Amino acid sequence: MGDREAEHTVPQTELEQIASKISDLNKWREIFSFHGLEISNTTHQRGQGSAGDGAPGAGEPAGPRPSHPPCAVPRPLLVPPDTGGQPISLEMAMSLRKLLFGNVFHVFTCEWTKAYFRFREPYSDLAYALEAGKGGTRTILMAVQAHIIKYLLFVRNTEYTHLERLCGISRQEQGEALAAALADTLWAAGGGGRAVVCLVTAAVHVMPSRDYTTDNFTERIQLFEFSEKAATLEFIFDHINCFKGEGSHGVILFLYSLIFSRTLARVQEDLDCAATPLLKFSFGNITCTQVCPRLRTPRLPVWLCGISGRHSVLFGTDSLLLSDWKRERVFHLYFYNGQQEQTTTAHLTIDTHSHHWEEDQSEDPSGPEKRRPSVEMAIRTKWAGATVSWNGTDPFF
Incomplete structure (x- = not known):
C-alpha cells in the first residue's frame, strides 16, 4: 500500500508545481499587460486571435476581416x-x-x-x-x-x-x-x-x-x-x-x-x-473627408492650407497683420509642410505692391518655365498679384 500511495503522491506534487508556475505566469502576464508590455509568444497570440495578427481564434467569431495586412503595432499606453x-x-x-x-x-x-x-x-x-x-x-x-x-x-x-x-x-x-x-x-x-x-x-x-x-x-x-x-x-x-x-x-x-x-x-x-x-x-x-474650410482672414495669421492635396501650415508672427492694412504692404510668412524632408521653416517675404511677377502677355502662361509654386498661388488667393520671395529656399511645388 505504501508503494501505491507513493506512486499517487508524486504525480500530485508535480501537478501542484505546474499549477503554481501557471499561476505565477498569469500574474506576470497581468502585470505586463497593465503596463502596456507583452510577453512574446507568437503561437499563443495567434491561437487567441489577437487583433491584427493571425487567423480568428476559437474565442472570436467568424466574420468579415480587415482587408489590410497585419502589422506590428506597440501595445497602447494604459491608464490605471x-x-x-x-x-x-x-x-x-x-x-x-x-x-x-x-x-x-x-x-x-x-x-x-x-x-x-x-x-x-x-x-x-x-x-x-x-x-x-x-x-x-x-x-x-x-x-x-x-x-x-x-x-x-x-x-x-x-x-x-x-x-x-x-x-x-x-x-x-x-x-x-x-x-x-x-x-x-x-x-x-x-x-x-x-x-x-x-x-x-x-x-x-x-x-x-x-x-x-x-x-x-x-x-x-x-x-x-x-x-x-x-x-x-x-x-x-x-x-x-x-x-x-x-x-x-x-x-x-x-x-x-x-x-x-x-x-x-x-x-x-x-x-x-x-x-x-x-x-x-x-x-x-x-x-x-471632413476638414472645415478656414476663412482667408482669421483673427490671427495662422492658416491650415490644402495645397496639392496635402495639408500644411502657413503662418506669420505679427499678430496685427490682418487687422492693419498698412502692415500688409511688405511682410513675412512662414511655411511648414510636416514632412521629415523639411529641415528648416521656409521663410517667405510677401510684397503686395510690386507686380513684376506677372507674365508677359506675349508668352504662353501654361509653359513649364512659367509654372508657379502652389504655395505662391495659395497666398495669392488672399493677396492677389503679390510677389513672393523664398529668400534662398527652394520653392515647394
Missing part, C-alpha cells in the same frame, strides 16, 4: 483603472465605427494605429513642429500643428513673438503646447461648454461578437467628460504621454475625443449625408 471616467459601451463602439467607416467591420490601418503626436528635436530649427508624414493622419496632425503655432506665438505669455521663440522650446514646453492645442480644439468642438477626452485602460469593456470586429484598443476606451476648459487642459497635460508616446495610438485617441466632444449626432449632421463616413479607404489608405 481607478482614473475614473465612463467605459465605452458596445453601442457606442458600433456607432463610432459606423460614423468613421460606414460599417462595424473595418478597422484602422497600421499607419493610423502607429500614429502619434511626435515633435522634432527640442531646441532645434523645428522644435515646434510635428512630424506628419504623407498618409491620411496628416490632416489631423497639421490641424493640431496650426493650434500649436497659435499657442506658442500668440497665447502663452511671451515677451516677443518671432520665429526664434518657436525654435527655442524644450521638451516640457512641447508637451504644454500640445496639451493646449488639444484642449483648445476639443473645447471648440464641444461648443465651448464641454469636452470629452478618450484614453485607453487595461480593462476590456466590449467583447467580440458577430456584429463587431475588435481592434484591441477601442474596446478599452474610457471617456472623461469635463465642463471646464481649465480642467480639460490640466487632465490632458497630466496624461500627455497617452497622446505623444510611441504606441499610444495618440492620433486615433484625439480623433475619438473630438467626435465624442462634438457628439456623434452633430458630427453626422456636419457630414450633411447619413451615408457619408468620416473616413474613406483609397488604395489601402484611410483619409479624412
Whole structure:
C-alpha cells in the first residue's frame, strides 16, 4: 500500500508545481499587460486571435476581416483603472465605427494605429513642429500643428513673438503646447461648454461578437467628460504621454475625443449625408473627408492650407497683420509642410505692391518655365498679384 500511495503522491506534487508556475505566469502576464508590455509568444497570440495578427481564434467569431495586412503595432499606453471616467459601451463602439467607416467591420490601418503626436528635436530649427508624414493622419496632425503655432506665438505669455521663440522650446514646453492645442480644439468642438477626452485602460469593456470586429484598443476606451476648459487642459497635460508616446495610438485617441466632444449626432449632421463616413479607404489608405474650410482672414495669421492635396501650415508672427492694412504692404510668412524632408521653416517675404511677377502677355502662361509654386498661388488667393520671395529656399511645388 505504501508503494501505491507513493506512486499517487508524486504525480500530485508535480501537478501542484505546474499549477503554481501557471499561476505565477498569469500574474506576470497581468502585470505586463497593465503596463502596456507583452510577453512574446507568437503561437499563443495567434491561437487567441489577437487583433491584427493571425487567423480568428476559437474565442472570436467568424466574420468579415480587415482587408489590410497585419502589422506590428506597440501595445497602447494604459491608464490605471481607478482614473475614473465612463467605459465605452458596445453601442457606442458600433456607432463610432459606423460614423468613421460606414460599417462595424473595418478597422484602422497600421499607419493610423502607429500614429502619434511626435515633435522634432527640442531646441532645434523645428522644435515646434510635428512630424506628419504623407498618409491620411496628416490632416489631423497639421490641424493640431496650426493650434500649436497659435499657442506658442500668440497665447502663452511671451515677451516677443518671432520665429526664434518657436525654435527655442524644450521638451516640457512641447508637451504644454500640445496639451493646449488639444484642449483648445476639443473645447471648440464641444461648443465651448464641454469636452470629452478618450484614453485607453487595461480593462476590456466590449467583447467580440458577430456584429463587431475588435481592434484591441477601442474596446478599452474610457471617456472623461469635463465642463471646464481649465480642467480639460490640466487632465490632458497630466496624461500627455497617452497622446505623444510611441504606441499610444495618440492620433486615433484625439480623433475619438473630438467626435465624442462634438457628439456623434452633430458630427453626422456636419457630414450633411447619413451615408457619408468620416473616413474613406483609397488604395489601402484611410483619409479624412471632413476638414472645415478656414476663412482667408482669421483673427490671427495662422492658416491650415490644402495645397496639392496635402495639408500644411502657413503662418506669420505679427499678430496685427490682418487687422492693419498698412502692415500688409511688405511682410513675412512662414511655411511648414510636416514632412521629415523639411529641415528648416521656409521663410517667405510677401510684397503686395510690386507686380513684376506677372507674365508677359506675349508668352504662353501654361509653359513649364512659367509654372508657379502652389504655395505662391495659395497666398495669392488672399493677396492677389503679390510677389513672393523664398529668400534662398527652394520653392515647394
